[in-house]
Amino acid sequence: MAERARQYCTFLLDEHYFGVDVLRVQEVIRYQQMTHVPLAPAVVEGLINLRGQIVTALDLRRRLELSERPDDQLPMNVVVRTDDGPVSFLVDEIGDVVEVGDEIFERRLDTIRGVPGELIEGIYKLEDRLLLILDADKAAEVSRAD
Amino acid sequence: MSDLVVDELVQEFLVESYENLDNLDRQFIVLETEPNEEIIASIFRTVHTLKGSSGFLGLNRLEALTHVGENLLSRLRDKKLELTEEITSALLAMVDAVRVMLGHLETVGNDGTDDHAEMIAGLARLAGEGDGATHADPAGSAPTGDTGGNAASDDVRDGDEGGAPVPTGDTHEAAGVGPAGPAPTAAGGDEAAVASVASGAPTSGAGSAADTTIRVDVGLLDKLMNLVGELVLARNQILQVSAVVAEASFLGTSQRLNHITTELQEGVMKTRMQPIGNIWNKFPRIVRDLAGTCHKHVRVEMEGAETELDKTIIEAVKDPLTHLVRNAVDHGVELPEVREACGKPAEGRLHLRAYHEGGQVNIEISDDGGGIDVARIREKALSRGTVTPDQVTRMSDREILDLIFLPGFSTAETVSNLSGRGVGMDVVRTNIEKIGGSIDINTTLGQGTTFRIKIPLTLAIIPAxxxxxxxxxxxxxxxxxxxxxxxxxxxxxxxxxxxxxxxxxxxxxxxxxxxxxxxxxxxxxxxxxxxxxxxxxxxxxxxxxxxxxxxxxxxxxxxxxxxxxxxxxxxxxxxxxxxxxxxxxxxxxxxxxxxxxxxxxxxxxxxxxxxAGLGTSREPKNGSGAVRQESEANRGQRLLLVGTGTGESERIAAMPLSSVNRLEEIPLSSMEQSGNQKVVQYRETIMPIVWLADLFPNAATSESETAAVVVLSIDGHTIGVAVDRIIDVIEERIVVQQVSNTAGITGSAVVQGRVTEILDLTAVLSALAPSLLANLSRDKASIGS
CATH class of the missing domain: 2.40.50.180 (CheA-289, Domain 4)
Structure with missing residues (x-):
């Protein structure tokens, strides 16, 4: 099996270390003013104007059922390409782009239950911490019930 | 390469031929009502062109069919035959067959398998030449003498199918400059085809247009429209910034940007505009065929066919309109004997009308048929259980009429081939509402029905x-x-x-x-x-x-x-x-x-x-809407009431709301003088202001620092009429009780318990600012010249 190193764009969410495939990331931008969408699922934080394009911003903390972000902390936007156009993930802090090898990869752990378990593709066992890999497509899909 | 060239040729042929066919449909209909040598000649040329091009492209079935058609037409042109309804029908059938073949060519790549032997024989018989067989084989014994074209067609055909006479690969490509390069005779044929196109064109009026118009891919126009949309948004943002930054040069530049953007937007919008006539032109043919099968006589009248609409909207209203036209002929217009018994002319009338109003386009389809029987709809709705008897008693006629827009609702007693299956009106309404339009019905039993459709001009950029x-x-x-x-x-x-x-x-x-x-x-x-x-x-x-x-x-x-x-x-x-x-x-x-x-x-x-549970027609609410049931004539006019003067001497005046663009409050201090006219800067233009009070010399003027200004639009020009207060908008049938001899006032009427002067706006302006009105007409004249 050809072992190819993969690159991930990493970010922090409630002290957890997450990553998405760097090839899926269109850009990373600082906090943008947002338009609140009434009647929308709670995960939808609002709409941002990305150079004339309207992009839906999702609060990843809510999506992953983590605790709410403190009011004084402004999130960052990780804009990810999806089939339905770009979607922005709101995260706490942006990390580096890391390159990891397949040998330290662990498929999804069954012990992570519920929504987070479905959204996490797998885990890289880095030396000092764990890198949780987010399935961007699943994360960007929000059912009406949410 | 050669495939590509042929493909391109075929594409061009298709586009051109479809246009020609549409022309033919139209011309045949005109021909039937007023026989005209010129039209016959023009039809002949069109068919001739079609034959030449199809021969050149190796479409021999198409060629054979058009050839006999051409023969028949040439005899008509030479007055050896009289045009009869039978001949027209046969020729129209030929046009349809050609259309089918072209469709086949577009999807499959050849002209189909049906050789239309029967139709060819029929056409030949009509042409009075008895023996149809020789004409079914035009390549063999073509009498019209353009053997060059036929020979060419044979060559190209051989080249395509066998490949033998065509030189191989490289030379082919080298020679591929002219589409039919490889075969010398074919090149001759090409010229012949071009020549026939050229000879056909000028008479149909396309000659001069061809020099000044080009075909553009609709996709490109869509892209341009999107870009203009972005530009409009950027412009809006710049303008908002320029309102804050008070730097003269920036202000000037941003205003220029504003004007250019507006003009560009209008220009690009115009490129996508098409006259509604493009789809209407198909209706006379549809109506003729339909009336024929229903044994009815229907005359189609069109008004405002030149009214332009965005291409996407034209496409979207095409099917609903066709449906309404079919309905009008099938259900609306009665049989000739019934009509005559009612004292109406035997020939029914279908009137299509389109016009612009308030940034929207209105399309009316009216027939002078039997009208829609509200009682019958009520019965039908009850028997189908659409509504309960209790509901029906509370429903107005208008709301009952609206029931025909429900899915599956039909009052037709028999399901005909054409309509009556109950699918349709709901689809018509859905399609129209999808593009932000609305539809309503006016019907008078025994006198006819009018469907009025209101649709926006364009979807891409909308005022909000x-x-x-x-x-x-x-x-x-x-x-x-x-x-x-x-x-x-x-x-x-x-x-x-x-x-x-x-x-x-x-x-x-x-x-x-x-x-x-x-x-x-x-x-x-x-x-x-x-x-x-x-x-x-x-x-x-x-x-x-x-x-x-x-x-x-x-x-x-x-x-x-x-x-x-x-x-x-x-x-x-x-x-x-x-x-x-x-x-x-x-x-x-x-x-x-x-x-x-x-x-x-x-x-x-x-x-x-x-x-919120409103507006669903399934649960009609009594009186919940501002719906008007009266026909046009009885319908009250919407009027804007304004007051001028104060206290006892206040005069109330009414003007038609349709001329009013906006109501503004403008401080007197911002009014300036230009010539002997008061003006104000308004939305980047200079708007002249007249005082209504000047019409009433005795009225005391108020001391307020701002004036309420009614912004009117007259012949595309904006004029402000200053009044002391805006009272209300009313909808009433006005009965002028006292005719006035004051210029600008039609007369007086009692509106909401007060005596109100009814204004004649054009006369008001000529009384208060004669120079202004002169300017307007001069402008119009100079634009017109």
């Missing part, structure tokens, strides 16, 4: 009213907007009442359901969130002692009021779709980028009404 609720701005498409009402502090209780938890607002005697936008969107007002009481359902009237802003909207033929916190300005917006995550929220039609660079949501008025 910006409103504010709970701190956020929302855009409401102006198509849905009826009027704006402001209820001053403390007056709410008088006009708003609560009936079993539902709020209604009384507007000129009509009860309108009233919704609060913040409640519909479940957003808490900003101050209440701060105060920690986010209970949004608790928005009773009593909480609103302050002024109320009500936007009166129209959804699904029903009017309702929407209370918003603040009404901002109108803005041109570009509709952008919402992502998958938000598409299901029916209250929003999309989003746009506002002047301040933020994203604004566009309200879907139908959706908002639907979510």
């Amino acid at each position: 009213l910006m409103v504010k609720t709970a701190g956020d701005s929302y855009a409401i498409p102006q198509v849905n907007l009826l009027e704006l009402v402001r209820i001053e502090e403390g007056h709410a209780a008088a006009s708003i009442s609560e009936i079993h938890g539902a709020l209604v607002y009384r507007l000129r005697g009509e009860l309108l359901p009233l919704l609060y936008l913040q409640q519909e969107l479940q957003v808490a007002p900003a101050d209440e969130v701060a105060a920690g009481q986010g209970d949004v359902s608790d928005t009773a009237v009593s909480h609103h002692d302050g002024a109320l802003n009500i936007v009166i909207l129209q959804a699904d033929n029903r009017a309702f009021g929407l209370v918003v916190d603040d009404i901002l300005d109108t803005e041109e917006i570009v509709v952008k779709p919402l992502g998958k995550l938000l598409k299901h929220i029916s209250s929003f039609a999309g989003a746009t980028i506002m002047g301040d660079g933020r994203v604004g949501l566009i309200l879907d008025v139908l959706g908002v009404a639907g979510n």
Whole structure:
């Protein structure tokens, strides 16, 4: 099996270390003013104007059922390409782009239950911490019930 | 390479031929009513061109068919034959067959397998040449003498199928400059074909057009339109910045940008505009065929065929209009004997009319047939269980008529080939509403039916009213907007009442359901969130002692009021779709980028009404809508009432609302003098102002520092009429009781209990500012010359 190193764009969410495939990331931008969408699922934080394009911003903390972000902390936007156009993930802090090898990869752990378990593709066992890999497509899909 | 060249040729041939066929349809119909040598000659040339081109492209079946058609036409042209209905029908059938073949060519790549031997024989028989067989084989014994074209066609055919006579690869490509390069005879054929096109063109009036027009891919126009949309948004943002930055050079540049953008937007929009005649032109043929099968006589009249609409909208209304036209012929117009028994001419009349009104296009389809029998619809609806007897008694005729738009509803006794299966009217309505349009019916039993469709000019960039609720701005498409009402502090209780938890607002005697936008969107007002009481359902009237802003909207033929916190300005917006995550929220039609660079949501008025349980025609509510049942003649006119002068000497005047663009409050200090005319800078133009008070010499003038200005639009020019106060908008049938001899006043009438002067606006202007009116007509003259 050809072992190819993969690159991930990493970010922090409630002290957890997450990553998405760097090839899926269109850009990373600082906090943008947002338009609140009434009647929308709670995960939808609002709409941002990305150079004339309207992009839906999702609060990843809510999506992953983590605790709410403190009011004084402004999130960052990780804009990810999806089939339905770009979607922005709101995260706490942006990390580096890391390159990891397949040998330290662990498929999804069954012990992570519920929504987070479905959204996490797998885990890289880095030396000092764990890198949780987010399935961007699943994360960007929000059912009406949410 | 050769395939590519041939493909391109075929494509061009298809485009051109379809146009030619449409022309033929039209010309044949004209021919039937008024035989005309020129038209016969023109038809002959068109068919000849078609034959030449199809021969050249190796479409021998198509060629064989058009060839006999041409023969028949040449005998008509040479007056060896008289045009009969039989001949017309045969020729029209030929046109249809050609169309089928072209369709086959487009999808499969050849002209089909049917050799139309019967039709060819029929046409040959009509041409009086008895023996159809020789004509079925035109390549063999073509009598018309353009053997060059036929020979060429043979060569090309051989080349395509066998490949033998065509030189191989490289030389082929080298010679591929001319489309038919490889075969020398074919090149000759090419010339012949071109020549015949050229000879056909000038007479059909396309010759001069061909030099000044080019074909453009619609995709490219769509892209340009999108770019212009972006530019409009960027412009809106720049303008907002320039209002803050008070630097002269920047201000000048941004105003220039503004003008250029507006012109560019208009220009690009025009490139996508097509006259509605493009789809209407097919109707005479449809009506002729349909009337033939129904044994009816129907004459089609068109008015305003040159009215232009965006291409996407033209496409979208094509099917609904066709359906309505078919319905009118099939159900509307009666059989000749029935008509004569009713004292009507045997020939029915189908009148198509299109015109612009208030930034929208109105299309009317009227017939002078039997009209729609409301009683029959009522019965049908009862027997089908669509409505309960109880409901029916409470429904107005208008609401019963609306039932025909329900899915599966049909009053036709027999299901015919054409209509009566009950699918249709609901689809018509859905399709029209999809593009932001509306449809309504006027019918008089025994006299006919008129369907009136209102559609926006374009979908890409739409004017919208910006409103504010709970701190956020929302855009409401102006198509849905009826009027704006402001209820001053403390007056709410008088006009708003609560009936079993539902709020209604009384507007000129009509009860309108009233919704609060913040409640519909479940957003808490900003101050209440701060105060920690986010209970949004608790928005009773009593909480609103302050002024109320009500936007009166129209959804699904029903009017309702929407209370918003603040009404901002109108803005041109570009509709952008919402992502998958938000598409299901029916209250929003999309989003746009506002002047301040933020994203604004566009309200879907139908959706908002639907979510609130309003406007569903399945549960008709009595009197819930501002619907008008009277026919045009009885319908009251909408009038704007204004007052001038103060106290005892106040005079009330009324003017037609249709001429009024906007109402503005303009400080007297901002009025300037230009020549001997008062003017004001208004929306980047100079607007002349006249005082209504000058019409009434005795009226005392008020001492206010601002003037209420009614902005009128006359012949495309904007003029302001200053008055002392704007009173109301009313809808009433005015009976002028006393004819006036004062210039500008038609007469007086009693409106809402007060004597009101009815203004004749053109006369008002000529009385108050004769020079202005002269300017207008001079402008018009200079534009016209």
